[in-house]
Amino acid sequence: MSKGRVTVVDIARAAGVSKSTVSLVLQASPLVNEATRARVNAAIRDLGYVYNRGAANLRQSASSRIIGIVVNDLTNSFFAELAVGMDMVLQSAGYVQFLSNSAESLDRQRQVIASMREHGISGLILSPARGTEAADLKPLTASGVPVVAVVRNVVGAKVSTLFSDNHAGAKDAVRHLISLGHRRIAFLGGIANTTVFAERTQGWRDALAEAGLEAPEELAIASTAARAGGVAAVERALSLPVPPTAALCFNDAAAFGVCDGLRAKGKEPGHDFAVVGFDDVIEAETAVPALTTVSVDPQGMGRRAAQMLLKQINAGRVEPEAVVSSVRLVVRESCGAPRADGQRRISA
Template structure:
């Protein structure tokens, strides 16, 4: 191989790592473990590669109108709507978006962040994958790249955050179900190791306790926050010795699955069982029955996150701000508000 033509791709192939990992090694990033760093450096020496930092800086300067956006799951319409909201603001401000889907993988997220940094992003909006730690975001802040964490907060990361009032939303939803005559209300869907899950479950629990009802752990049934996860959760809920008559679901995707599972069990959502979601995605209003849900306005959230990032870019100040967005309960047919409560509580 001619040394004058050795590229980062050649090094990555020879070392058995990704191009982004090689870039991190060249940037002396702390995100790379020592064993991998040593292996990559050995290949660099063997192939005689010389890192042209001036050219790298020039590439970054030329790409200064690029914004990085990382979301958890683009198959979930909530995140698609969130990205649309960001695009509305960024496009009008003359920025190009570099959009990626982490699929809830921290490793994948690190690779994407490294690649985005290599392309000279001006800022990053990220909905952190489960398991993201402050150390994953601190290098960005330390390098002066503005970061906005949206949907989920990462404790100790010292970056700006925009989240929903998950606790208040869950409390309002459960209080509404209680007003319809329900006392055995489940919390269905979601994975336990996120702050969003913890906040929503706490709101569910406190609302039941304040109403004078029990909030047993057996009624908290976690699953993937997806339609399939909702189906699995309602199947488990209906198999309990004393099954619930209503449920607050972790998100709308799980709520749609709960409705599917209820029909498979011969029960009609909104008539035989009350269902409430969380998010208020576009499909919620047109679903049959229309889904009662806690609205966080995903597109609006995306716009606010983009505006917050642009503020930091334009002022040149990376000063963390923590914003908690208000939510509201949107009552439709799936909770049975138009039915006699006794039909579902019997």
């Protein structure tokens, strides 16, 4: 069998039929008898062949000029900004993007990736749905399609990766809250069974340990990584026998929800309770109060991911690389940091 992409010739050889017969099966022609059709389809399944509609229609083109982009939650503005950053690079390079939202569904993710493969994508940028495994990406990597995984890792997958420094960002944020006098600091929001949650909560724990403070599990409250999740998480935190006075939130979306939940309980974020987010989406600066957050620069991250993918496409070979992008704490009003007159807004 030929190495790299599985071809019609490979299918024909495995099924013991002619190349033209395989083509007829792929086109659902009634001219092929059922026994032969079943044999060809069995070979297609065994070899992992995907009918490339783009190649079938554009055989004179050396490249489809199509890039697939699949993200796990387009309702979160972080991913919208990430996609904008990718578009800036890919469009200028002459590529068309197919963008899809998996909504954390593995089935949906598999379907859209299969569809993108049929259209002959030149590469894929993926923010994986929860539970994605290396086997889910093997059909792409085995056929030589370059893949860049962003935000989340896929253990064992031979793909390029681009993540923010989640541990360092969380640690810096908690150190800042400790410098403001807080001693009981919660971590609110996020799905517990993800690498991002694990890295950010570890940064939270390490910063507290560094200051000689405890990080009790009751203060690490998981929920959805969305506004509603932030509301639910802060409600639980405030109901504790000894509630926290500050929180690092899994992301900005959860942080906005924490601010909503605080107001529902008659507390003002930045005055009665310190709130820090993670991402620095566009709305963070214009929120009321303006959100203190760990800046990941989502648009910049999107640009970097696109550049990594184009590098592999232009090289004509897949050479996975791992990049961890730096982050920085942006201090605004929601944490109750000292005002211009030197007075703190929150009495921790």
